[in-house]
Amino acid sequence: MKIRAVAFNTFKEAIRDRVLYLLLFFAAASLIFSRILALLTVGDKTKIIMDAGLASISLFGVLMAILMGTGLVYKEIDKKTVYTLLSKPINRLQFLLGKFFGLMTTLFIMLGVMSLIFIIILLLHSGQITWKFFVSIAFIYLELGLITSVALLFSCFSTPILSSIFSLSFYLIGHLSWGIETLIKKMKPGVTKFLTQVVYTLLPDLENFNFKTEVVHNLPIPPKIFLFSFFYGIIYTFFILVLSMLVFRRRDFI
């Protein structure tokens, strides 16, 4: 009940924020642009629309998660609203979870709106859509959950600007870390390989959530990869939320 109350308030704050609509506007423009891009390209136009469209949805979803997530806790402390809120019978874990689920609800709706715009564009062009599209969107949502938890973690101890830089770095590292995996395969066994393996394990691999290629080229999605990506997302998000709680649990609001 208390988590729901904080979540609903966070949702209200987000949907009354102009930044959200600005991002949504650019997301819509970018989706429409994917249709124009298809006209200018030689090859399968549907694939171009799919590729550019899903990339836009993912990118703007991440921007929404970072720009709003990094202010989630910081704003409450900066504006001192946390003083009266935490003087009520609500503990810090409930507060953090409320903030997280509030933004996740907002992102769910925003992702829904962006997907709807995309589906309309796609149906107008080719008249068909596969179930894999929805799988891809579901995994984008799972990735947004992880990004939101990371933004929330940084928001617990840092300013929105720094938190945005950190979260964006996490996102970029997460999408480039697969290169380390390739490197490990080519390395000879030894200490260096072991250390590289450790670094790779610690760094996020957000490519686990990327099913765009399978959707665009209509490739099969092996259930093993599907399940691994799902649990990877859930466990990683849970781990970051626990870390946020540890940071926030004993924080003094001076």
Next chain:
Amino acid sequence: MSEAKVLEIKDLHKSFKSGFLGKKIKILKGISLEVKQGEIFGYLGPNGAGKTSTLKCILGLIFPDKGRINIFGFDHLSTKAKQKIGFLPENPYFYDYLTASEFLNFYNQLFQKQKTENIDDLLKLVGIEKSGNTQLRKFSKGMLQRLALAQTLLNDPELVLLDEPLGGLDPIGRKEIRDIILKLKQKGKTVFLSSHILQDIEMICDRVAVLVNGEVINQGRLEDLVSQEILFTEMTVSQINPRELEKFGKTLTQYGNRSLIKIYDPDKVQEILQIIDEKKGKVHSLVPRTQTLEDIFVGMVKQK
């Protein structure tokens, strides 16, 4: 009045690290105090004495280095304790995108026993019933202070913690809030009032604790702290030469035919009145000055 302890603070210490080298600054240095049921307890101290830090410790917004805080016998961080308290911060900041009703509804959901019907009554009690559907970003400072008081009383708290509740209010607003605090006392509620405005404390508090540099240097009943002994008497007279009265005191000012005379010995006042009567003089005012909380407070702070 029952003597049950509502708030008990024992040996509370708090320090903060400051600067690049993390030098420790002690904010609270072993505070101990008890607040009993049904009283208005004044927590008095100059700016930076540690009043707000004490309140933040009570509410779990900062964590003490050492010490114990109990509210109604429960640990101060427990939900049971928090169900029974209401807190008014010094400069209330709220969610400016919410309306007053939305805001109170939100906070109401954080309590076990929710009283939705309460919200309209509370808005009426604090005098902003017409602004229930106005976004808080359009509220003036005074209106925000009133809304802050409404959220404090949302759960019908047994212990009300007020941090500078009369700051930023006009004289009428101050009187209204003072009346609400006195009404709370009549209803048997306990009020912990932190302030540096002595008049507020003197007018409404039963007991006070004086805090200077993070230490409680004195506490007790107001009448025990403030002596009722007359320090001097001020008298405004006319139609009499003030020189005739100078052996009893000192002429402070003269305006027109009126003189303001300060008399140090209270036993001489009767004698002076007789002389004025004999000389056909006129007494316009006679004000005996007893010790005030301000005198005590200034003395204590200077001593410290």
